[in-house]
Amino acid sequence: MTIKAFRILVMITAVAAMLALISVVGRYDPATIKKAGVLMFPALPDRVNEVTKIHVRSQGGVLTVMREAKGWVLDDKNGYPVRDDRVRTAVIGLSELALSEPKTKLSERYASLHVEDVDTDKSKSVELILRNKDDDDLANVIIGRRKFSYTDLAEGGLYVRKPGEAQSWFAIGEFGARTDPLYWLQTRILEVPSDDVARMVTVQPDRTRLVISKASPDTPFFTVEDLPDGAKLRSPDAPDQLGMAMDGLDLVDVAPVSRINFSGDSLAHAQAKTFDGLVVDMDLALLDGKTWTRFVASTEAQAAAEVVRKAEDINAQLSNWAYQLKDYQIRNLRMKLKALLKPEGDEGDGDEYGDEFMGLEDFGNSPQ
Numbered sequence: 001m002t003i004k005a006f007r008i009l010v011m012i013t014a015v016a017a018m019l020a021l022i023s024v025v026g027r028y029d030p031a032t033i034k035k036a037g038v039l040m041f042p043a044l045p046d047r048v049n050e051v052t053k054i055h056v057r058s059q060g061g062v063l064t065v066m067r068e069a070k071g072w073v074l075d076d077k078n079g080y081p082v083r084d085d086r087v088r089t090a091v092i093g094l095s096e097l098a099l100s101e102p103k104t105k106l107s108e109r110y111a112s113l114h115v116e117d118v119d120t121d122k123s124k125s126v127e128l129i130l131r132n133k134d135d136d137d138l139a140n141v142i143i144g145r146r147k148f149s150y151t152d153l154a155e156g157g158l159y160v161r162k163p164g165e166a167q168s169w170f171a172i173g174e175f176g177a178r179t180d181p182l183y184w185l186q187t188r189i190l191e192v193p194s195d196d197v198a199r200m201v202t203v204q205p206d207r208t209r210l211v212i213s214k215a216s217p218d219t220p221f222f223t224v225e226d227l228p229d230g231a232k233l234r235s236p237d238a239p240d241q242l243g244m245a246m247d248g249l250d251l252v253d254v255a256p257v258s259r260i261n262f263s264g265d266s267l268a269h270a271q272a273k274t275f276d277g278l279v280v281d282m283d284l285a286l287l288d289g290k291t292w293t294r295f296v297a298s299t300e301a302q303a304a305a306e307v308v309r310k311a312e313d314i315n316a317q318l319s320n321w322a323y324q325l326k327d328y329q330i331r332n333l334r335m336k337l338k339a340l341l342k343p344e345g346d347e348g349d350g351d352e353y354g355d356e357f358m359g360l361e362d363f364g365n366s367p368q
Helices: 003-027 030-035 084-095 107-113 305-318 327-333 354-358
Strands: 053-058 061-068 071-074 098-102 126-131 137-147 157-161 168-172 188-190 197-203 209-213 249-256 268-274 278-287 290-299 321-325
Touching (some): 061 084, 084 126, 084 137, 107 157
Antiparallel strands (some): 053 126, 157 168, 197 268, 249 321, 268 278, 278 290
16 A cells, blocks of 8 residues: 555544534534443442342243242242342342443334333333332333444443433443343252162052162163063163163243142142152142142151251252242153153054154253
8 A cells, every 4th residue: 555545534424424524523512422331320339238029020020039038039039039149130230230331312203222121012121120128219211222342342232221211222241131031030949960869659640659879879771670570771872761760850841839739630740769868749630720739758767867957958948839840841750651661553653652752852941
């Protein structure tokens, strides 16, 4: 590049920068421009410990997260515990949210940024309100769509606006909230690794049983007890699917156990026993087309004190609640012997349980 060409390029760049500055100044008043780079809620960092309620609303619903003596809970799910990281994202994230660039003041353009009022028709925004114990608002913000930076992930952010104010902003920070209860709830219920499981039992409403067991943790596969003469398993490891049934149980809904009727002809049962003597009993009740599960932990006589404490901890955490589990987890806990057997007929024609073993990629959250 010649010196003359370089000078021309510098002049063009300078003119472009000046025009951009004039454009910004023309669109926004000096007071607005001055706010860029400062916290959206400057007083909030010193008041985060005063937050006792997180109120979230959108056209998808309304929910309230509350701080109680035992920790943060979801009021809309009868005080079930929520994830601490979600609370931090809402409270600490909002306290650190920095205004980066002023955006539109025109209400007709809010929808493109998802910062319209929540009550607006077809609104996609989410409103978050932080309150103290006296129900005073500490911060109130409309959360719009997120924008990612493809060149610098640290520079990603989202569009926001204060209710009642015309000015919208692009802001930088790790912040967000949703009205979906599963976003907030502690969804992992119980985890008993399959290597620890010595025996699994399922009992159907008609009282038919399936029992699988291992002689020791080193035994390669679970075996079916009392396998009928002539019956053949789909594969040597087919019973392992039931053996792994406790290896991470997750809720899709939760309710006080007192509200679910665990009696009647539809009641099924499952039981897990570990090599160290932990016993977990599960009742599965079908109510309005959905399966609810309750848990009771105990120990065998030879169990060590550590195992006894584990059973006590499980009961303290789970005994007051009934859970809807993921679909495939319910199918495992209600498994029948027929599901483990090689189907009759050519190439498994009419195999009603084939998907039980071929469809384990279905880890969706939809209840039964």
